[in-house]
Every structure is written in C-alpha cells, then in structure tokens.
Amino acid sequence: MLYFIKLMYQAFLLPPGIFIFTLLGIGLWLWHKKEPGWRLVIVATCIFYLFTTNFMASLLLRPLEQRYIPPAQPAGDVIVVLGAGALADVPNVNGTGQVSDYAANRLLTCLQLYHRLGVPIIVSGGKVFQSSGNEAEISRTTLVGAGVPADKILMEKESLNTTQNAQYIARILKSRGFTRPILVTSAFHMPRAVAQFEKVQVAVTPYPADYQSNRRLYLTIFDFIPSADALDKISLAWKEYLGLLAVRWY
Known part of the structure; x- marks a missing residue:
C-alpha cells in the first residue's frame, strides 16, 4: 500500500x-x-x-559512463581530481564551504585511491561564480579533514571549466615532474575531460567516479515515472554530448 x-x-x-x-x-x-x-x-x-524518466536518463548516460572502466590495479605518480562546484559560506566540520554532491563523490574516490597508493593529489577548480566557493581550496580542506597530509595536496585554483582544468594542471605536472597522472572525475564527465587532456598532450589514466546510472539496465516501474532527478541527469548528459562536440574548438 x-x-x-x-x-x-x-x-x-x-x-x-x-x-x-x-x-x-x-x-x-x-x-x-x-x-x-x-x-x-x-x-x-x-x-x-x-x-x-530515468529510463531515458540511463539510455543517455550509460554510453558516457561506460567509455572508461576503472583499472583493477591503478598505478600512477599523482592523483588529479577535478572540481564540480562548491558553496562558499555554508558550515563544515573544518571551517566553511562545501563541495557539490558530484565533487564529493569524486573526492571520496580520490581519498580511497590515496590510501591505496600514497601518491600526491592535485585538486583542481577555481571560484566559478561570485556566490560560489573556491573549489580547490574547499576540496583541500575536506581531504585534510579526512586524514590526507596537507603537504601531499597541491592546488590548481584558477580554472573555471574543463578546458582550463587540463591546461593549468598540465603546467603543474610539467613543473613537478609528474608523468603518470590518474584522473578522477565523474564517469559522465570523463570522456570530455580525457579529450581536453589529450589536447594539451597529457596522457592520463582515467579513474571514473560518481556514477549516475547502473552499468546494466535495470528497469522498474519507477524508471517510467516522471522525475526531477531524471530531468537533471538528462541535462547532465546533454551538456556532455554538446561539450564533446565543442572540444575540437575549445
């Protein structure tokens, strides 16, 4: 009932x-x-x-999210995690500021990789809007609060989009001598992110996180019920497909 x-x-x-x-x-x-x-x-x-509907959301997201599979035995000399938005003045356990739900899932995967590999982390993302927080700074605070030593975290805190993420991180990699970056971002965002890093001649090991759909298509009646969450996921997918088309120009 x-x-x-x-x-x-x-x-x-x-x-x-x-x-x-x-x-x-x-x-x-x-x-x-x-x-x-x-x-x-x-x-x-x-x-x-x-x-x-979540049915349509899954159909659009799954080709993006299944492009790359996390390696069973990841190896690299640095973990690069991309930002996905942040609030500036909300309370947090350590100070103020909170990353978005997408970014939080990325940081969780980053944290798990760090505890397995022990390599440095680069957090990337600037202050995109006047009302938003600096993504890299808030991500760093979050990771330090979760037990990552502060000297293990580097910040790229100027980028405003994926294009700049790749450009500015490439400079850090070159200056620090990193050659085997593991890239952590949302699975739906990974194809566009990899394409942007390829444009700046940086080969990354993709480690997708923050999945929005199952790898298999499980259908229930709720997948055909109108949902604001499904509408949001379809918007995400549509943005990524448009972004992939635009990579060759920007």
Whole structure:
C-alpha cells in the first residue's frame, strides 16, 4: 500500500509529473472540443514525459559512463581530481564551504585511491561564480579533514571549466615532474575531460567516479515515472554530448 501511495504521489503531485498531467489534460480537453492544435499539445507532452524518466536518463548516460572502466590495479605518480562546484559560506566540520554532491563523490574516490597508493593529489577548480566557493581550496580542506597530509595536496585554483582544468594542471605536472597522472572525475564527465587532456598532450589514466546510472539496465516501474532527478541527469548528459562536440574548438 505504501509503495502504491509513493508511486501515485511521485507521479501526480511532484514536478515534473504534475505539469505533464496538466498538459495532457489540456490536450485531451482540446481534442474533446475539436480545437486545432490538440495533436501538437499531445505530442509535445509525450516527448516532455519521455525526457523526464530515468529510463531515458540511463539510455543517455550509460554510453558516457561506460567509455572508461576503472583499472583493477591503478598505478600512477599523482592523483588529479577535478572540481564540480562548491558553496562558499555554508558550515563544515573544518571551517566553511562545501563541495557539490558530484565533487564529493569524486573526492571520496580520490581519498580511497590515496590510501591505496600514497601518491600526491592535485585538486583542481577555481571560484566559478561570485556566490560560489573556491573549489580547490574547499576540496583541500575536506581531504585534510579526512586524514590526507596537507603537504601531499597541491592546488590548481584558477580554472573555471574543463578546458582550463587540463591546461593549468598540465603546467603543474610539467613543473613537478609528474608523468603518470590518474584522473578522477565523474564517469559522465570523463570522456570530455580525457579529450581536453589529450589536447594539451597529457596522457592520463582515467579513474571514473560518481556514477549516475547502473552499468546494466535495470528497469522498474519507477524508471517510467516522471522525475526531477531524471530531468537533471538528462541535462547532465546533454551538456556532455554538446561539450564533446565543442572540444575540437575549445
């Protein structure tokens, strides 16, 4: 019973489901009144619905996330972890500032790799917006609080996007003599990140983290229920596909 209530609540009362069923109702009312344009409303509603489901999100994300597989025995002389946004003034255990959920998952994988390999870490990411925090500084504080020695962490804190991540990190790698970087970023972001590092002649070992979809396609009824989370994942995937097209120019 609770399962059924949750299903109905998520489908009919939460956005975007409530908007989809409202549009569907308008389309059916126009059809009943034999008003022109009802077909357009119904078709647009169906397309909108499809792009709010986890089924479609998985179809779009899985080709990105499965491009690279984490090596069973990773080896390198430095771990490079890319930022993904940060809040500047929220409370944290150590000072203020907090990385985004995507960045936190990347840092967790980075931390696990550090405890296995013991190599230095480069955290990358600047202050993208006036209201955001400096990603590298907050990432460093987070890692130190999790037990990584401060002298094991280098910061690249000027980059504002993936292109600059690669460019500025390449300079640090060259100046410090690192030649075998392990790149940690979200699995959906890894193809674009690798492409940017290739542009600056840096060969990386990809270690994807922060997966947003299963490697196998598991389907349940909830994968076909409209979801704001699915809409967000589809937006992520779409951004990456556009970014891959733009890599050759920027």
